[in-house]
Amino acid sequence: MAFASNRTGSYDVWVMPASGDEPRRLTDWTSNEGRPRWSPDGMHIAFVSDHDATQQDVWVVAAEGGMTRRVTTFNREVAGLPEWSPDGTSLYVYTSTERGAELYRVPVAGGRAQALQIPLTTGSGVGGGSLSPDGAWYAYSAVEGGWAFIELSPSDGGATRRITHRKERVWQPYGIWSPDGSRLSVPDWQFGDASASNLVELAVNDTTTRLLRSSPGTFHSPELYTPDGRVVFAAQRSDGRIVRVSVAGLLMGR
DSSP states (O other), X not given: OEEEEOTTSSOEEEEOOTTOOOOEESOOOSSOEEEEEEOTTSSEEEEEEOTTSSSBEEEEEETTOOOEEEOOOOOBEEEEEEEEOTTSSEEEEEEEETTEXXXXXXXXXXXXXXXXXXXXXXXXXXXXXEEOTTSSEEEXXXXXXXXXXXXXXXXXXXXXXXXXXXXXXXXXXOOEEOTTSSEEEEEEEEOSTTOEEEEEEEETTTOOEEEEEEOTTEEEEEEEEOTTSOEEEEEEEOOOOOOOOOHHHHHTTO
């Protein structure tokens, strides 16, 4: 498995066998490297770094280690994970700029990045994105007006499509594709009078929503689908309370 760790001072990309043997560091820079993503054949790892850049870019390194190669020259914020195309020849990368968000298809072997669309306007944002199993669609979280919704974009460019029905008071930060590409498992955090932390499943074709789990005070984060279609998720309990603090006491060290 590949992961990012700051055990040596700054964040680097590491790999280790799933059996639990000693990890091996693939990057050794004073900058920060993270969000590693395996290529479909398992031979390379794409990651995000601010090395040699004013902000962030995407790099590729062999899983066995060796020379790293910079594949983008955006020098801007990269949103979410870089996504490999099914054939491993391209990477899909979302970036954030003062104009909004942009989706690019980047040749891994080198060459000009292709801008596919600018789906969001100035002042909007974009959350995590992921490519469908067949490589035809890119699902991402569109942040507009303080709320976050799931939208789909054709991976070769074109009009986007929102598959979330609600218009406000919801935060859906990302989606996880089912193995057959027909559904997305999404954390669905509702705010307002009926606050709730839900785990829902969105159907891609007809945009119907199915509630998978709901628990007050628990944040559900889908991680992956099993081959038989079940959702693996993390559940984090969040308990809060209101307290009264004496500012004068704090200033006096009491």
